Every structure is written in C-alpha cells, then in structure tokens.
Amino acid sequence: MTNNKSTPLVDELEAGPWPSFVKEIKKSADGPMASDLLGVLERSYTEKIGHWKHGGMVGVKGYGGGVIGRYNDLAQEFPDAAEFHTVRINPPAGWFYTSEVLRRLCDIWERHGSGLTNFHGATGDAVFLGAKTAELEPLFGELLAAGFDLGGSGSALRTPSCCCGPARCEWACFDTLAVTHELTQAYQDEMHRPAFPYKFKIKASGCPNDCVGAIARSDLSIIGTWRDDIQIDKVELAKYVAAGKPDIVHDVVERCPTRCMRFENSTLSLDNDECARCMHCINALPNALSPGKDRGAMLLVGGKAPVLGGALLSSVLVPFIKLESPYEDIKELLAAIWDVWSEHGKHRERVGEFIQRIGLANFLEQIGLDPQPEMVAHPRTNPYIARHEDKA
C-alpha cells in the first residue's frame, strides 16, 4: 500500500452527469491495485505524461498472445500497480451475457486481479485490466473452467466481432453471430499463436449501416446486403404519408444516392436495378420498407487505421455471397488470403497495404479470384499497363 492517497485532480472527474471512470476505479480501490492505479493517474494528470512502460513479454503457457504486458515506471511509489497486465477475454458473439455468467467472471477477476475491466475493449474483447504476472496462470485456468478463453493480440487473428444481427435486428442479412462464432472456433490457433506479418481483424455487420464499423476497422469486412427487391409494406407507408414525417420527397426520395425512387400520387416506387442498397430509405421509413428476402453478404478486404502506410477502407472482394453454414467458402478465401500474405507480406504490413503494394490484380490472381468491375471505383486512368506472360 502507498501513503500517496491524495488525488485532487483525478477527483474532479467524479463530478458531472456522465458516468465517471474515477468512481469506477474508486469502487475497486478497497483493493491495493486499483488504489495505486489512481495514484499513478494523478501523477499523469499533474505531469501531463503517461507512466506506463513499453510492453514486456508476459503470457500464459502455450499461447503467444491474449495478455498485454504492462509495467509502471513508478514501481517504488506504487508497488501494487507496478505489474498491471491486460488480459483479453473472447466474449460471446454479439456481446450477449447472462447475470450468472457476468458474476462468475467477476468472482474470478476479484480473486486474481484489480477488479477493473473494460466492457469492452476497442477490438471487442472483454478486458481485465491489471493482473500481476504470478496471477496469470491461475486466472487463465479459472477462465477456461468457466468456459472462457483468451482473445487475440499481436501479429495474429484478433478476436472476431459482430453486431447483434438476427438476435435483435430485422435488417440482419445474414447470421452475424453464427459466422463470428464459427470463425472464432475454427481459428483458435491463428488467434492464440501469432504467425502473421501483422494483425488481422474480422468484423461482421448484418447490413450496410455497418454498426461495428467493419469497413473501417477490419481486414476482412463481412457486410450484409441482398439481391432481390426492397420490400414495401403499403399499409405502413400510408401511415408515414399521412403523418408527413419524415418528408417522403425531401428526406427520403431526394436523399437516395442513386435517385432510384419516385413518389407520385402518394405511391412510392423503386427501380431496384438502380438501387445501391445503401439503407437510407429503410432507415428513414423502418416500418414500411425492409431489405429484400434473398439476403447474403458482401466481402471486403483491407480496412485499417493509419499505421503504417495510411488509413484504408476495405475494398470489394466478393460482391455477393449467400454466407451459409458451415461457411466453407469464406474459410477457403481466408486460407488463400493468409497463404499469400503470410508468404509475401512484410513485417508489420497489413493485408490492405500488402494489396496496394503488389496491386489488386496480382493479389486476385494469387488468391484465385477473377477481376470484376464491382471491385474498383473506376478502371485505371494511366496507361502504364504491365505485360503479362500468357499463363495458359
């Protein structure tokens, strides 16, 4: 325990209407770890600088990831925050829990760590924040016994995540929970033993609203869509027309990106061949319009944040796939992508950057997909066309 208990700057963040993380830390500060964490944070607020040291290799036996080593540079003053490792726990798909399961996780964490958590971290893992090295093995053993395992970290497959999908959304175009769970279970080795050039993320959103930000945040983005006509419930549509809200012409028809809708004589018509399935009209008139019945997903590849070569949104790889269990088609595609990227990708090169370096056409050839116009915003504008040896 430390005698440095005064935290006036941090205490100011207990006030105000938004739930306070400082109050959360104090709730667990009957234990020495959370108490010392507050002291470290107060020091950061005073000095305007972080006090966590760079990494450190810690983990559990047989795994190359799932635990992020965290050591503090104020170990003398705050010994109980000196080792404060992060443990990533693979959550259930869609982040559904029961009170019983949550209490079991709390029991385990109160026995082995600080009592502080993130529900959830940015990649989607449940995060236990602040474990000492000696506690990692016993903690892991209890987690396994409770039916939980570690998530991914480092140059590995990161914990796949998804929206609530068909569990609680009428717009889900495929079973986001099923595919996320299936891929998670299929690739335990790829998650727990980092062997890729860099991280690889998979995120599944059930419709083009993309509630988990798959297109921006994942190397393989699975985003729901459909290939038949948008369903229109005329009775419900008439209610919107009568209510005058939203304004069907200004707020719906004129906001359609492909201008595929008309509203004449109180009748809404849609040219489904022109529709880009963006979701706007469905979002605006949720009771009257819904995605078609012949649903599936689009697969996109290469999304990432700026490090290293700049941020990328994922780009189209497969314009439409039915995406049904046991998901052999997506597994074959993943195997092909991981094969070529693992073989030729540079250290710390995300697959999106790898594709930019070798060219999408070369990448497609390597993974065995034919070029399609849906994959590009437009064809090339420069005439520097490489010669190809005839491979036939």
Added chain:
Amino acid sequence: MPPIAVKRKTDIGAPHYHGLLPPIIQRNYGKWVRHEIPRPGVLVHTSESGEKLYSVRAGSPRLLSTKTIRLFAALADEFSGGFLRFTSRNNVEFLLSDGGNVAPLILRLEGEGYPVGGTGPAITSIVHTQGWIHCHSAASDASGVVKSVMDELFPYFGSMVLPAKVRIAFACCLNMCGAVHCSDIAILGLHRKVPKINHGTLFKTCEIPTTIASCPTGAIRPATIDGRASLEVIADQCVCCGNCYTVCPSMTMNDPEDGVSIWVGGKVSNARREPMFSKLAIPFLPNHPPRWPEVTTAVKSLVELYAAHAKPFERMGEWIERIGWPRFFRLAGIPFTRDHIDDFTHAGETYKRSVQLRRSPAWGQGG
C-alpha cells in the same frame, strides 16, 4: 523419454451465444420485422409472431469495476430475467420481455448514475482507448477527455434532437486502437516532439532494420554513437507518429507538450453517402487535465454548428460536403493552416482540381 505432462484443455474459444440469449430472442431469432424508439434509450422490436422485445440502453464509462458489473447483473435479474448485452459503443443494454419493467428499470439505472439514452439522432458513448490509465504510447488521457466531453454534451445523450446521429471517438495516439478515423468527430492524441533516443539501451533493445522500416516518412537512419550501432532521427522529416517507439522501446515519445487534434466528417455507414474518413479540423489543442476545456469547447461548438445548419438525416460529413470545406472553416471560425493540407502518400488526391467553388467573402467585393 521426458515425462508427458497432463495436457490442459486450451483453445476452447468463445462460449456459444445461444444459451446466453433471452428466451424471447431464442423464439424470435431472425424473425424480427420492425422496431421503434418510443423514447430515447428504449428500442422496441416486434417479431412476426407479434412478440415485443424491449431494449433499455444505458451509458457506461467502459472502464467498469466488478462492483458495477454485479450491479448490472442484479438489475438484469430484477427486470430482464438476467439477460443483458453490451453494444459496440460500450453501452449496456437490458433485454426485457415485459414492457411494464421498462420505466422502473430506467428509474433504477438513472438513480445509480447510469443514464438511459444513446439511440437515434443522438450522441451516444464515445468509443475510446486506454490513455494514461494503461498505455505506454498515449499522448493524452482517454477516459478524462471522454468524461469531460460527455459531461458537456450530456443533453444530447438523453434526447434525439440532432439532424442525425453524431459518432464521436477518441484515440490517444496514431496507433488508433479505437480506429477513430471514420467518425463524425474524432479526437486524436498527437505527440509533438521527435523521439528521444536512449543510445545506451538501443543496441540491446531494438532491431535496427525493423526500426528504420517502421518510419512512414523515412526519417530514421543508422548512426554510430560512442562506437555502438544506434539510430538518428532527421527532425525535419519526423511526423511524431510513434511507430518507431512501437517497435523500439529506446525511442520514447511521451512529452508534457503532447496534445490532441480534432477531425470531422467521417462515417462508416453506407446510408446515402459512401463511408468516408474524418478530415482535419483543428491541428492541435493542449492537454489540460483534468477537464481539457479547450477540447470540450471545440467539440461542443462543432456539434452546435452542425445542429444549427445540417438538414434532417445529414451526417456531419454530408453537411460539410454540401456547403463546401471553405464555408465550414469560415462558419466554424477555425483558421485554415498549412497543417490542413495533406502531404503524405496520396496527398494529390485531396487537392481541388476544378474551378467549381462557391464565392467567398475572403475574395473581397467588386464596386
């Protein structure tokens, strides 16, 4: 032969979700037909059988004590049969089959300090990173900035009065664990000093080729210091991204003069406009813990400007595209500087290459 250890069962993966879904969801999985938002923070989904599921969404600081998780579990036992979930933006959602429990649950949640809201055209929880709570490369604290900004924007969490949703995200360095780069408003921590090299440890802690390769601008080159292999940084080329620090602990970035930047107009949804990146609005604001007044003022002004000018359903980026970036900078009163002009790999794609521009008062007026 060495003794064969008893192998524990590892690689079990995630618990199957099915048993964690409330019975009403198990009965209606994939059969939902519509939803409505009767009040901020409450979603009512109706299935083809006519059954109704009530979701009550409450804000959370993401960093939770097990004591709070136990509170959520107890509330779930009392009001939602023990079933709850968390959202992609760290809210907690209670899944009720009895509509009569909605109002009492809201009362209890708000009484405990967890506000109900974050639905529809609102500002929901800010997704964020670890910051000074837990990260070695943080240029700012995440939780403190987020708490301060949400206190300021609190009325927008429990109401639905904005033209469209406003997604705010915070990342404490360019690594962007929070992947904030497609948000309506992104707050991004920035280091502003070149790395401090510890030549006494570098030769044993870092791989020199890996560290050189980690630099996006080629600002790191090999050097021999006191007879030992080390590195040097060409200061004029360094953008303080911290990539070298990620691979080499002997090149530290953290400095009391670090701060944050503000980016606007990104989105991930495909609705209407295609997904787009956030663009730089304010290049630098200082770290002023514990309340970061410069940051909260800037974010609040941007939200209010957007609320006053955007049309219904327009996200911030769609509004700015409609009025044009020059007008956005004028309206926001943000000076446009050399920092706003991209100079990285695809910079040329961001230059204006046409004469289609709205007139500007800055051009003066003819007689």
